[in-house]
Amino acid sequence: MTAKLIFSDIDGTLITSGGDVSPDTIDAIRKQIIAGNLFIPVSARMPKGIMNVVDEITNFCPIIAYNGALVLDEMGRPLNSQFFDAAEAVQLITKIDALKTQDLAWNVYSGYNWFSSLNKNPLVKKEEEIVGIKSLPVSLERIKDLKGIHKVLVIGKPDTLDKIIPTLQSDFPKLAFVKSAPHLLEIMLKGVNKGKAVKIVLDSFAIDKTNAWAFGDNYNDEPMLKAVGHPILMGNAPEELKNKLNIPVTLDNNHNGIAAALNKISN
Structure with a gap:
């Protein structure tokens, strides 16, 4: 019997709005693991932010961090790592700082490290509470010295972010x-x-996509959902995304959506 690989986004998917994994979801995933299948968390979070959640389920699994910029095997060894230059990150941050608005806060992630500005924005503090990790406040000079950047995260009001995206893309x-x-x-x-x-x-496991399931709830999950044979959207996903992908939809993340779908999988 070929093992099944089960990929899952974290925020809005694996965890509830309260930030925990429901007992039913934990049980459903553990049953799959006991049956010989593999659970792989996939997130924009940093590795520690992922394991803070997944440790409730298992402490031995591959992880996909930073939206795919860092892929680690079950022993924590990198299968893939894609950086961009620190100098480019500094230019990006300088652009954001030039807007001089409290509506935006930048964060830089490199490997296992999370950096934020010296004057820590309340938006960053809220993110720290969500993921259960403290960022390290640094100057831009410290960012310049990094070997590479896996991700920059900008936290802000939705309309403010929407306004700056076209300029930053250009x-x-x-x-x-x-x-x-x-x-x-x-x-x-x-x-x-x-x-x-x-x-x-x-x-890496020589497993075909026909034996892979994936759960997601947002636009950054779209490539993941298209990469597996059994894509499933959470009930709390945007209606626009549901209509666009036209794939199965399970219950939302507050009503054991993952468990409802996994319990239908035959082992």
Whole structure:
């Protein structure tokens, strides 16, 4: 019997609005693991932010972090790592700082590290509470010294982010800009996405996409959902995305959507 690979986004998918994994979802995933199948969390989060959630389920699994910019095997060894230059990140941050608005806050992620501005914005503090990790406030000089950047995250009001995206896309053509939530703008090297990372994991296990399931709830999950044979949207996904993808929809993340779908899978 070929093992099944089960990929899942975290925020808005695996966890509830309260930030926890429901007991029913934990049980459903553990049953799949006991049956010989593999669970792989996929997120825009940093590795530690992913494991803070997944440790409730298992402490031995591959992970896909930073929307696919970093892929680690079950032993924590990198299967793929895609950086962009620190100098480009500094230019990007300088553009954001020049707007002089409290509506926006930048964050820089490199490997296992999360950096924010010296004058920590309340928006960053809220994000820290959500993921259960503290960022390290630094100057731009510290950012310049980094070997590479996996991701820049801009937190802000949805309408403010929508206004700046076209300008940033024009000024930084080598970077990709995608919203993982109305108030979160994820910035990675162009070409990085969850779908390519899923394929890397599938290839590492020599498993065909027909034996892969994926759960997601937002636009940055679209490439992942297209990369597997059994894509499933959460009930809380945007209606526009549901209509666009026309794939199965399960219950929302507050009503055990993942468990409802996994319990229908025969082992």
